[in-house]
Structures are given as structure tokens and as C-alpha cells.
Amino acid sequence: MNYEIKHQDKFRFIEEGEGEPLVLLHGLFGALSNFMDLIEYFKHHYKVVVPMLPLFELDILHTSVSGLEKFVHKFIETRNYQNINLLGNSLGGHVALVHILKHPERIKSLILTGSSGLFENGMGDTYPKRGDYEYIRKKTELTFYDPKMATKELVDEVYDIVNVRLKVIKIIALAKSAIRNNLGEEISQIKQPTLLIWGNNDTITPPFVGREFNRLIPNSELHFIDKCGHAPMMEVPAEFNVILHKFLKKLNEPATVA
Numbered sequence: 001m002n003y004e005i006k007h008q009d010k011f012r013f014i015e016e017g018e019g020e021p022l023v024l025l026h027g028l029f030g031a032l033s034n035f036m037d038l039i040e041y042f043k044h045h046y047k048v049v050v051p052m053l054p055l056f057e058l059d060i061l062h063t064s065v066s067g068l069e070k071f072v073h074k075f076i077e078t079r080n081y082q083n084i085n086l087l088g089n090s091l092g093g094h095v096a097l098v099h100i101l102k103h104p105e106r107i108k109s110l111i112l113t114g115s116s117g118l119f120e121n122g123m124g125d126t127y128p129k130r131g132d133y134e135y136i137r138k139k140t141e142l143t144f145y146d147p148k149m150a151t152k153e154l155v156d157e158v159y160d161i162v163n164v165r166l167k168v169i170k171i172i173a174l175a176k177s178a179i180r181n182n183l184g185e186e187i188s189q190i191k192q193p194t195l196l197i198w199g200n201n202d203t204i205t206p207p208f209v210g211r212e213f214n215r216l217i218p219n220s221e222l223h224f225i226d227k228c229g230h231a232p233m234m235e236v237p238a239e240f241n242v243i244l245h246k247f248l249k250k251l252n253e254p255a256t257v258a
Contacts, residue, residue, distance in 0.1 A: 003032070003039070005052075011075050012052040017043035020108070021081040022248075024050045025072065027090030027114075027231075028174055029140075029158050034089065037237030038244075045245070046085070051075050053092070055174065056167050063170045064177035065091070069098040076106060085248060087111035089231060090120075090204070094178055100190055101183075109251055110194040110217075111244060114205045114230040116178045117187070118212050121204050133159055144229040145201040187216045194220035195247045197240060199228035221247070 003014045014032065022042055024035050032039075035050055042048050051072065058067050072095055076084065084107050088096035093115025100107050137155045141147035161167050194217045198210035207224065214222040223243050225236050232240045 009078055011078060013075070013079075014039070014048070014050040016048045017046055019046045020083050020085060022046040022048050022085045022087065023076070023081065024048065025086070025088040025092030025095050026050070026053060027092050028055065028171060029161065030089065030092060031157060033154070034231060034234055038233050038241060041237075041241045042245070046248070049079075049081070053095070056170050058170075060170065060173060063173040065094050065098055065174070065181045066177075068095045068174075069102065072096075072099050073103055076103075082106055083108040085109045085111065085251075087113070087244075088115060089113045089233065091116055091174065091178055093117060094181070094183075097183055097187060097190075098181070100192065101186060104190075104192065107192055109248070110190065110192050111197070111247070112194065112213060113197045113232050113240070114199065114202055115209075115213065116205060117181075117183045118216075119182075119205065119209050120178065121206075136162060142203055142229075143231055144235055145199065145227050146229075146235065149229075149235055185216065187213070188218060190217050191219065193247075193251060195244065196220055196222040197232050197243055198222065198224050199230060199232050199235065200224045200226045201228055202230045204230040 003016060005012050006015055016039055026034055032050060039048050053068055054071055086096045086100065086107050093112040094117040096110060097115065097117045100110055136159045137150065140150040140155050140158050144150060196210050196213050198207055200207055210222055214220050225232050225239055228236050
């Protein structure tokens, strides 16, 4: 499925559908393909927005979680989105958390799936091995419960990234920044309704991370999906979309008076 990439100022993004914005933030090796099923489903109900995060374009000093958050903040202001349902996967979830803590005013709800920000297993001390395709394939497979989800196309994307020295340096900088930028108790300040969708078989941000987010974020609900790894919206899109749509619809229901 090909979408029109729109441009405004320095921003490149996809915007499909009408209505309340549903803004999607991808992870460290994220791409549009991660959100394909989600975009297709929700563009009939919301304005689905996917900004292309400048993982490799920022100068090394700003190649960090806070650098990406500043980019997202400027993007939201430039586009003047209001009442945003902000969704982040993996590093994108971490960026969403930093953003909602700094600039809560435009955010209506927060959705996290496999988010960093409290704890994450990295790609290992030996990562990244340039030129070792088999190693990259095995590491990519670890993202999923079903290793067949790591298609040749997906592995090729990751392999191409880690074979460019400057990109490797920036990936390491972002990964280290995510580990340093541990949010902890700070996230208990989040007031917006928050949905947590976690893979029961996530080895990168394991299930206990989802439970800890649920404990710390006051107005949050946690859903686990079985036979699912670090990217539920890719691996079990139908179930993911049902959980998310139910949550979003509930936000717009009038409050019942007891």
C-alpha cells in the first residue's frame, strides 16, 4: 500500500482520513510498513498521521530521545493538531512519554505498545555486526513471537541501515539515550487516559514493563496479547485494532451520571 508522503517545512509525513488526529510514532528500526494495517483500518475513523522521525538526520548532539521529542513537538505545532491520540511503539513510545510530560496540552490520550522509557533489552553488547547478514536476521527475528514475521524485506532494511557507519553511530546514540533517559516515577504525572498493549512474548520490553507502566500511570489500562512479541500492531493487527478502537470509542462516550 503506497501513501502520499506530504511535506511541510522540514517535515515529511503521511496524513490519511479525517477527524481527530491519531498520531503514530515508530521505533528505532521503524518504518511505514510497521503501521500499514493500523493506517488502513483507522483512516476510516480518524485522521491518521505518521511523521517520519529523523533518526539519522539530526546532528549527533541532538540524536537522542529529547531531540526526537523536540522534533515531534515542532511538527505538532506546525500542523496545529488538537485533541491528539498519541501512539508510540518501542522508542516511539518513549518519545511520546517525554512529549506528554513536557507538552500535555494538545494530547487527548496516550497509547503505548512495547515502549521503552522504563526498561528495555538492547540488541546486545556485540550489536551491530556490520556485514553479518545471518546475525542481523536472528536479531530481527527476536522482535517477534513468530520468526517468520522477519521477512527478507524487513531484514534487508535493517541490514542496509547497519552497514552505513554513520547510521550505526546514530542508532547506538539513540539506544544509549533511551537507556539513560529512564522516566520512572515521573510518569505518574500523566493525567490523560492511557492504553497499554503488550505482547505476552515481548523479549525486548518484557511483560513486567507493561505492568510497571500500568502501576505508574494513574489512568491506564493494560491489555496483553498472547503469541505476540515487541510489535503487536504488526504481528497481530486485527486484535490490536479491536483493542485500540474500543479504547478510542470509549473516550468519546458521554460520561454516565451515577
